[in-house]
Amino acid sequence: MQIITTVAEPIRQEILASIYRGVTVTEGYGGYTLEKKYILLMVVTRYETAQIKQIVRKHDEQAFINITQTIEVDGNF
16 A cells, blocks of 8 residues: 655554554655655555545545555565
8 A cells, every 4th residue: 555645754653553564664755746745655554545545545645545456465564
């Protein structure tokens, strides 16, 4: 799952506190607006996606969420 937002820190903190998943945060910028953005990347189960979407919308209604299917994960957190 990728979340592109301008409000990364409260989203990251709530995901870590409530879902117990690792989150990778990188910086980027909008290709159209050139506005600074944060990209949160994590691997979650399909059962966790609804809760994460709710957390994201609570902090940023304009966030972009991309959910993709993962075939394999290798490594810890």
